[in-house]
Amino acid sequence: MPRIRKATAVVLPVLAGSLLLAACASTGTAPAQPTPTGTNWLLMATGSVAPSPQASFSPRATFAAATLSPAPSVSPTPRASGSACGTTGFKGGQINGADVTAGSTSAVVTWFNPGGANLVGYHILAVSQKLVNGAQPETPGWVSVTPSGCGWMTGTVTGLTPGTPYVFSVDGQWLREGMDGTYTRTVARSGVVSTT
Template sequence: MLPLAVALLAGCGSASSLLTPSAGVPSTSPPSGGPPWIVVAQGKPTPSPTPSYRAPAPSPVATGFLPLPSATPVPTNGQTCEPRTYDFSRIDALDVTTGTTDAVATWYNIGGYNLVEFRLTAISQDLRVGRQRDYGFVTIQPASPCGKMTGRITGLTPKTGYVFSIDAVVQRRSGDGTHAATVYRSPPIRTK
């Protein structure tokens, strides 16, 4: 095995013979005096291309935890409610008025044939050492098929930041049970 390896290596040229110029390709020596380099193609610096038209500015996209401010839909006078189902991929802005230890949330119920109830909760934004306080949720039954609704949550801590959230609970379209997801959320709001 060893004689075969020696024969194969002897048949190969040295590394410097591989770096010699070949037909029509110039070689240059590096500044350190090492083996010559092979220049494959001469290049020229060129400026970056510029568009021939004005690029549009990017438009903001709704991302993240909090919704962008939006107007709560309200039917105009004489308009009848057309119950629809909630789109759980969308979270609308929630209007909230806070007191010292309570808050009142206002939102628009679009209705839906499978709507069961709403759940209002407060999520504290002021972290404290140890276990965080869990406020649970307040269950609110829709009074009409659709329309403006309010809900009140009590037992909040004074001078504390909260994010308020409304979940819609709906009967599943297939199978048994219910499905709940957030449909309204407020920005952080402090109690008085």
């Protein structure tokens, strides 16, 4: 019985391999591919080749005419505001310095007003620089100043505490062009100034 098992074990792989080779070597025809049905989804239209580009002007003649003709003279447009507008150290879009003259409970803040049609007003705020534990002292609040023309402006902040260091900030308020409302940005700020 052990011999029969060995013979059966050898015959099965040989038989399976020969069946596999016979299937690969058959010369039968391939099965028919199914024919698609329905309408074509890709349509192509025939056309013509685009013509070569043609120059419609002479670039050299246009350049020569442009360089030989005199340039129009441009005269500067005078500003309607005062003479101080163009002669100061004011830098637009930056925070400029503010000068402060402090008393014991008030301070006079001076800054440059560049003017402009959309400028609505200024707010001055005094921020205490005295460090205290616990609740912070009340600030004097905003002081509103209406701009007038172009030039140096002053505003007085009251309600300050004697002998206290402050930083004074000046914020401009502008109308938004084409929109409702206003926006503000700081235009001037002082260093630390102490009341007397």
